[in-house]
Amino acid sequence: MSSMEPVDRAASPRIRVDVETAFVAEQSDPVKTRYVFSYTITIRNEGSTPARLLTRHWIITDANGKVQEVRGDGVVGEQPYLKPGQGFRYSAAAMIETPVGVMQGSYQMIAEDGRSFDAPIAPFRLAIPGVLH
Numbered sequence: 001m002s003s004m005e006p007v008d009r010a011a012s013p014r015i016r017v018d019v020e021t022a023f024v025a026e027q028s029d030p031v032k033t034r035y036v037f038s039y040t041i042t043i044r045n046e047g048s049t050p051a052r053l054l055t056r057h058w059i060i061t062d063a064n065g066k067v068q069e070v071r072g073d074g075v076v077g078e079q080p081y082l083k084p085g086q087g088f089r090y091s092a093a094a095m096i097e098t099p100v101g102v103m104q105g106s107y108q109m110i111a112e113d114g115r116s117f118d119a120p121i122a123p124f125r126l127a128i129p130g131v132l133h
Contacts, residue, residue: 013111014047015082015119023128024093033097037126040091041075043107043119045082050112052081053088053119058105060126063098075107094126101126 020040027036045051058070073079080088094103104123110116 013049013051013109013115013117013119014045015051015107015109016044016046017107017119017121018042018044019121019124021124021126023126027093030099034095035097035099035101035126035128036093036095037101038091038093039103039124039126040089041121042087042089043080043082044087045084048084050081050083051109051117053079053107053109055108056105057108058094058103058121060094060096060101060103062096062101066097068094068096070105096126099128099131 022038024036024038028034043053053074055071055073056075060068060070076090076092082088102123102125105121107119108116109119
């Protein structure tokens, strides 16, 4: 496709991903270098094409540079189908060995017309409150 051709942006899938995180003190044990963080994800279809979330890919990096990669089907046992304007919210948790870390990744999606695409998840911080200034 040349750059001169018009692109119908309204028809292309647009998935927005918002994240909230929290430190889970009662499941963490700093003596054993175990830090648990919950995260709540809101996935919203801001495009004009319905799409289904098929798989997820996470990259979790702690402050020591240790990387965990997680791949799997769906999220919390589901493969949500999102019509335009619809959202899906779920919560999960991650465990790292340091009080601060970063998560990022993507959801592999398929639009109703059969096109596969990735919905990126921008890096977000996992941190015990008060550790970062």
